[in-house]
Amino acid sequence: MELKLFPTGNRDVPCFLLLLNSMNLNFYCAAFQEILRQFLFTKSDYDFVFTFTGITRQAFKEFRRDLYGDEIFFTYIEKKYYTVRKKRISLKRYEIWNFLLYYLIRSLNPETVIETGVFDGITTSFLLKALKENNKGHLYSIDLPAYEKIDGSTHKMKFTTLPGGEDVGWIIPPGLRDRWTLYKGPSNLHLKPLLNKLKVIDLFLHDSLHTYENMMYEYETVWPYLRQGGILSSDDILWNPSFHDFSKKVKRSYSGKYRFGVLKK
Numbered sequence: 001m002e003l004k005l006f007p008t009g010n011r012d013v014p015c016f017l018l019l020l021n022s023m024n025l026n027f028y029c030a031a032f033q034e035i036l037r038q039f040l041f042t043k044s045d046y047d048f049v050f051t052f053t054g055i056t057r058q059a060f061k062e063f064r065r066d067l068y069g070d071e072i073f074f075t076y077i078e079k080k081y082y083t084v085r086k087k088r089i090s091l092k093r094y095e096i097w098n099f100l101l102y103y104l105i106r107s108l109n110p111e112t113v114i115e116t117g118v119f120d121g122i123t124t125s126f127l128l129k130a131l132k133e134n135n136k137g138h139l140y141s142i143d144l145p146a147y148e149k150i151d152g153s154t155h156k157m158k159f160t161t162l163p164g165g166e167d168v169g170w171i172i173p174p175g176l177r178d179r180w181t182l183y184k185g186p187s188n189l190h191l192k193p194l195l196n197k198l199k200v201i202d203l204f205l206h207d208s209l210h211t212y213e214n215m216m217y218e219y220e221t222v223w224p225y226l227r228q229g230g231i232l233s234s235d236d237i238l239w240n241p242s243f244h245d246f247s248k249k250v251k252r253s254y255s256g257k258y259r260f261g262v263l264k265k
């Protein structure tokens with residue numbers, strides 16, 4: 001088995017982890033090492049976002065207030081989730097990375113954003129909320145609808161399929177939908193034609209099929225269309241080493257927070 005190691009180039013990796021890195025560890029040990037590094041030396045949300053945007057603390061505070069203060073948004077999502085899924089949405093479900101993506105979009109003020117993997121549409125709602133508050137930009141999403149469990153994608157989720165009778169992105173509040181275009185089908189069908197149409201994009205998020213091949217395919221396909229200074233981000237970077245390998249290929253270091261990775265072109 002080929003040895004795949006996780007990041008060593010990060011400034012915040014302490015010596016003992018570098019030592020671990022020099023040992024002959026297999027992929028799982030390396031993934032564990034990355035998790036350990038992120039838990040022990042995790043950056044604050046502000047520092048994480050600052051790395052990519054140079055945002056001031058004052059501006060960050062204002063974005064955070066806009067997010068945390070939006071009771072209507074959170075109440076809508078929670079009520080809708082409970083009505084449809086018959087379960088309360090857990091705080092964990094919002095996931096730190098939804099907040100990070102919101103801050104990134106508020107700070108970068110992008111014109112064009114692409115995401116792969118929508119499912120219920122929780123992350124999509126955060127992306128669209130940020131675009132709405134910027135009063136600028138459009139989100140293009142690609143999703144192969146999970147009418148049945150999809151191995152390598154939804155199989156580890158609390159719910160592995162869309163709820164009966166509901167469409168992709170069913171939870172997205174109606175007031176956020178005017179900046180959204182959805183393409184249904186696999187990313188390897190829609191991504192390239194969409195990129196050819198858009199010519200240049202500002203931010204990409206992967207959260208679709210987490211096989212090495214598909215993740216690498218999406219990163220490599222998007223890269224030439226991402227503007228200089230644009231953001232390539234991915235959920236579940238610890239499922240396999242594709243994000244790490246890609247960052248080496250394009251010679252960009254990345255920052256990870258838990259399982260969410262971001263690199264800047």
Ligand SMILES: C[S@@+](CC[C@H](N)C(=O)[O-])C[C@H]1O[C@@H](n2cnc3c(N)ncnc32)[C@H](O)[C@@H]1O
Pocket residue numbers: 116117118119120121122123124142143144145146150153154185186187188207208209214
């Ligand atoms: C992990 S879920 C996305 C969750 C969503 N981003 C969120 O956090 O709210 C993965 C989604 O990708 C979809 N998917 C699976 N394989 C795909 C593929 N090849 N291309 C596009 N979407 C795919 C699944 O149906 C599912 O909706």
